[in-house]
Amino acid sequence: MVLRLLLKYLVNNEQLVHRLSQSYPVRRAAQLAVLFYMRSKHMMQEKGMDGTLTPEQFKALIRNFQHNLQKELKDAHEKFKSRKF
Template sequence: MVFRFLIRILANNEQLVQKLSESYPMRRAAQVVVRVMFSSKNLIEEHRLREKLSPEQFRALMSEVAANFQNQLKQAQENIKRKMK
């Protein structure tokens, strides 16, 4: 309950939100999310997923997307560590 209250107060602080949005980790996180979205879209188009998939094919595709996301996240973490040094 108290945690929600604090988050609400911080989220409504316009200056804090502005500073966070200009920070490198937040911008990098947004870049990773956009990259994963576009790579997932390309993956779907590549496999011609307009047609129905079997459950096994869907699981395989989702595991591939998850692996891609994890790789992108690791790369982003390494980039952040290099920038901080």
């Protein structure tokens, strides 16, 4: 109950939402989500698929997404660690 109220407050806090949206990790996550969507859409169009995936194809897409996400997070972490403050 308390957690729900806290989350509701944080989501409705316009300044906090704006600051988070300008942060590198959130921007990068949004970029990766769009990239994943566009790549999967393009792959499906190349293969002439109508938008339905077999369970094996879905698992392969998720596996690739997880691999790319982990790689990008690792790269971002390395860039962050190498910054001098």
